[in-house]
Amino acid sequence: MAPVLSCRGLVKRFGERTAVDQVGFEVSKGETYGLLGPNGAGKTTTISMICGLLAGDAGTVQIDGFDIASDPKAAKSALGFVPQDLALYPDLTGAENLTFFARLHGISGKRLESRVGSVLDVVGLADRRDDRTEDYSGGMKRRLNIGVGLLNEPKLLILDEPTVGVDPQSRTAILDSVEALGGTGMAVVYTTHYMEEAERLCDRLAIMDQGKMIAEGTRRELVEKVGDNDRIRLRIVGDGEGASRLLDDIDGVVFATAADGMVEVACRSAHTLLPSVVAAVGQAEARIESVELIEPDLESVFLALTGKALRD
Amino acid sequence: MRKIIAIALIDLRRLFRERVNFFFFLALPLVLILVLGSLVADTKPRLGVVGGSDSAQGSELRSDLLAIEGASVEAFDTSADLLEALRRDELNAGVIIPDDYDEQIETGGTARIEYVSVPDTGGIQVQGLVSEVISARSRELTAARFVADEGFASLADGLAAAERTASAAPQTTVEIVGPDFGKPEAAGGRGFLAAQELVLFTFLTGLTAATALIQTRQLGIAHRVLSTPTSIGEFLAGVTLGRFLVAASQGLFIIIASALLFGAGFGNWPAAIAIVLLFSVVGTGAAMVMGSVFSNDAQAGATGVFIGLGFAAMGGCMVPLEFFSPTMSKIAHFTPHAWANDAFAELIQRGGGLGDITTELAVLALYGAGLLAISTALMSRVLRTR
Secondary structure (H helix, E strand, O other): OOOOOOEEEEEEEEEEEEEEEEEEEEEEEOOEEEEEEOOOOOHHHHHHHOOOOOOOEEEEEEEEEEEEOOHHHHHHOEEEEEOOOOOOOOOOOOHHHHHHHHHHHHOOOHHHHHHHHHHHOOOOHHHHHOEHHHHHHHHHHHHHHHHHHOOOOOOOEEEEEEOOOHHHHHHHHHHHHHHHHOOOEEEEEEEEEEEHHHHOOOEEEEEEEEEEEEEEEEEHHHHHOOOOOEEEEEEEEOOHHHHHHHHOOOEEEEEEEEOEEEEEEOOOOOHHHHHHHHHHHHOOOOEEEEEEEEOOOOHHHHHHHOOOOOOO | HHHHHHHHHHHHHHHHOHHHHHHHHHHHHHHHHHHHHHHHHOOOOOOEOOOOOOOHHHHHHHHHHHOOOOOOOEOOHHHHHHHHHOOOOEEEEEEEEEHHHHHHOOOOOOOOOOOEEEOOOHHHHHHHHHHHHHHHHHHHHHHHHHHOOOOOOHHHHHHHHHHHHHHOOOOOOOOOOOOOOOOHHHHHHHHHHHHHHHHHHHHHHHHHHHHHHHHHHHHOHHHHHHHOOHHHHHHHHHHHHHHHHHHHHHHHHHHHHHHHOOOOOOOOOOHHHHHHHHHHHHHHHHHHHHHOOOHHHHHHHHHHHHHHHHHHHHHOOOOOOHOOOOHHHHHOOOOHHHHHHHHHHHHHHHOOHHHHHHHHHHHHHHHHHHHHHHHHHHHHHHHHHO
8 A cells, every 4th residue: 555655865954954864754544653853853844844844955755645846735635734833823713723724725615614613523622612722721722733733634644743831631632632543544643752652652653863764663673673672570479599590591581680589581572471481480489479561662762772862 | 716815814804803903903093183184174274474565466466365265364564573473383384575576577577475384284285375376376467468568558457457357267276175075275184194194004004914924924824824735825925915905904994984084085086096005015015025034023013113103204104295305305205105195195285186196106016016026035935944
């Protein structure tokens, strides 16, 4: 199946500085793709080029098969864009904002009313439709901001750091909404510098730093790429030393150590090996009191690839 | 086209959503016209006349001047008294008939009549009325001189014949007032004041609209619009149309409301509307240029007011261009305001029509087209690179 979004060799220079350097990826229908990187990594510049807002120095972007440079109207018809800024008129109501942007998508008549009502329902603002957006809470504005991106029922939805400056409750609501959108078959590109959001939402992701894509893949592929291991931490009662010797012999275990009633097992896949680990501890005549699975996260991947923390 | 209209109308919707804008946009210009108009239009300008009482021709002229209906005319005994009254602001203007007036006329020379005035609108109004009387007198004298020189009669007889002929012939006096409006002083006063206010406010409103344009960029709305199937051209056309509608509707409101409410006359209506529309294009272009150049709305707002009022003062919206020195007048005509005021003066004070203001309209059109071209290039660059 042809990807909904295909971008290749994107380059953008601002004077001497190369903000985006040979960035390319594809996103398929129903897939949520993350662009993860610290502030200034080039995520928003990449998004601006994909949306046709910024002319690149090199590279191509195709949305739903249409080239953004040669056929921008067709490409943008398939695109929903949720910018980092709250791009709303504060002195207009929620419904008026949606109506305005819907008209720019060429939506009119009964479909206009229907789409505005439907989007207000989706973002949970139907009861506040006639209130000015300047009277909305921060979370409500963010939700309306996302709603504008859904007006044209896009095949590709691009969200640029949609949870910046949002309270935890609204953040959860936004993440739930984005998760649900992926389930509707929409292709979603999600940029963030929050590792937890990328881990939760994205089927695949690219890690960006200093304008370059330094790694791409599923979360597991990325973790494996840097060679970090899962860990199984056991609190046991009984022969910990014996248990660790038995655990060392299991295929897939990198090493096992025991100390102070705790046994720590480093392995490739904790979920797969857990039954064997539990069985080995039983053989060592020890009793398990608690089990903790510790997976390496994207933070550790980013650290391994760049030598700095994601939020540096 | 629907997208362009949608973008344009959103500006009007936002403008009139704030009630305070009704005051600044609609009420304030009318209040100023009312206040300033009441100062000049409800009281007749005051004229003083001195001299001419001791001679035949001088007495004739003096009588004609004292009979001017559009002004309160008072006779003075000496030039010193007249000048003192002017200095005390008791008069707008004065006419001094020289002692050798009759002698100059009898010998075929040029009689110099001194006209003195204070620099205000009343002074301008009286100048028009005095000029009319003296021109009529001059025509009669010229005709009488012709008759006398050709040997048909003495100058006195010729003059009597000329006066008889003039009173029997159709009058050819210059009309100051437009075709539909009442007293000349009212039309010249409030009509021209309204025109000056119109020029000032239309441009000022246009410039302050630049802040809305900058906010559209600051809020990220411009980029969001361009992420929809809307081209930069459509966006700019919509924004330009919106600013134009704001400026033009204010201009049209001022001329219609001041005509209906205060009886202000603008002379030829199609020509007046043409000036309003072209000057609105100029205001729109200026707003678009400012909206492109500035990235801070507060900075643009303050600069807009400064430029708007500065150009208005320089272009004759506060002090009529007639009071400018020739050099200042040339400088004033670097502003579009001066051309618009010239055009309105032609319609209101001299009863001109569309054909009489083609130069002024062409200059305004050039200003508008130039500013729009510059702003389009600047804004396209800003939107593509930021």
